[in-house]
Amino acid sequence: MTRTSVIQSGKPLASLSLDLDNEWAYLKTHEDPAWESYPSYLNVVVPRILHALECRSLRITVFVVGQDAALEHNHEALAQLARAGHEIGNHSLRHEPWLHLFSEQDLEQELAEAEQHIQVATGQKPIGFRGPGYSQSVTLLRVLARRGYAYDASSLPSFIGPIARAYYFATGQFSPEQRERLNRLFGSWKDGLRPLKPYRWHFDETSLLEMPVTTFPVFRIPIHLSYVMYLAGFSIALAHIYFNTALWACRLFGVEPSILLHPLDFLGGEDVPRLKFFPSMRMTGEQKIAIVERCLDSMVRLFDVRPVGEHAAVVATRSNLMDVRLND
Numbered sequence: 047m048t049r050t051s052v053i054q055s056g057k058p059l060a061s062l063s064l065d066l067d068n069e070w071a072y073l074k075t076h077e078d079p080a081w082e083s084y085p086s087y088l089n090v091v092v093p094r095i096l097h098a099l100e101c102r103s104l105r106i107t108v109f110v111v112g113q114d115a116a117l118e119h120n121h122e123a124l125a126q127l128a129r130a131g132h133e134i135g136n137h138s139l140r141h142e143p144w145l146h147l148f149s150e151q152d153l154e155q156e157l158a159e160a161e162q163h164i165q166v167a168t169g170q171k172p173i174g175f176r177g178p179g180y181s182q183s184v185t186l187l188r189v190l191a192r193r194g195y196a197y198d199a200s201s202l203p204s205f206i207g208p209i210a211r212a213y214y215f216a217t218g219q220f221s222p223e224q225r226e227r228l229n230r231l232f233g234s235w236k237d238g239l240r241p242l243k244p245y246r247w248h249f250d251e252t253s254l255l256e257m258p259v260t261t262f263p264v265f266r267i268p269i270h271l272s273y274v275m276y277l278a279g280f281s282i283a284l285a286h287i288y289f290n291t292a293l294w295a296c297r298l299f300g301v302e303p304s305i306l307l308h309p310l311d312f313l314g315g316e317d318v319p320r321l322k323f324f325p326s327m328r329m330t331g332e333q334k335i336a337i338v339e340r341c342l343d344s345m346v347r348l349f350d351v352r353p354v355g356e357h358a359a360v361v362a363t364r365s366n367l368m369d370v371r372l373n374d
């Protein structure tokens with residue numbers, strides 16, 4: 047552990063973020079045409095998220111989808127997040143999980159429009175980006191660096207992507223064309239081999255800091271809260287043992303965890319009936335919030351938890367930061 051990783055609290059650093067995926071974004075990925083009217087649960091879920099964080103004096107990074115920021119009925123919920131001191135990141139304009147297939151010009155436009163809407167709704171210009179479905183490409187990293195981003199947080203070093211893809215295939219009705227497109231979702235096996243700790247991408251004459259979503263050290267299984275929720279569907283006790291073991295493994299291997307939340311960690315099947323196809327939606331909102339809160343307590347006990355931007359700012363000053371060169 048480096049000296050800079052231990053701040054005044056005496057605990058190692060960690061970060062927490064939330065991808066503010068809205069109801070329509072899930073329906074869209076699930077090829078349900080109901081997404082087209084942009085149904086939103088932000089007014090329900092944002093107060094629940096804010097309450098859980100405020101009780102623990104936590105400030106986190108919320109990655110906002112530009113399309114949500116573009117709609118007036120979401121403005122108050124988004125402004126509440128910003129007013130509570132949370133960092134606002136960019137989670138793309140239209141939540142397309144195939145950003146890695148976009149041209150440079152299309153990416154420029156996608157990011158610029160998202161930034162503009164997010165800035166109007168929250169008063170913050172994002173310095174961090176997370177691609178929907180952990181989508182990433184050299185072109186995307188280049189565009190992010192050019193637009194002045196301090197970090198990207200789209201890497202999920204895990205082999206779970208192809209497994210998630212199999213789940214979507216099993217639960218939806220897809221045409222051969224849709225299957226072809228879905229085949230490129232959720233990353234490749236190669237992504238599973240990327241570093242677990244933060245590192246710096248180098249390309250052209252520039253570079254960009256990568257803050258990966260932490261997975262279980264060595265085993266590389268996801269440890270973010272939606273995975274914990276999935277386990278809780280079988281056994282709540284087991285889910286907590288799993289999460290706590292993962293946090294201790296991070297301490298043991300000197301990994302400062304960057305943990306990820308989603309709105310569905312705070313919503314039950316009764317809150318969003320159209321999303322009942324997710325296994326964790328068999329639980330009620332109340333049950334899920336209790337699980338999230340216990341996990342947050344575990345994190346706070348072991349780590350000094352910050353927004354990703356603050357975590358990135360400390361990491362960027364370290365002389366032992368790993369470099370990864372991109373050539374294509």
Ligand SMILES: [Zn+2]
Pocket residue numbers: 065066067137141177178179
């Ligand atoms: Zn998302």
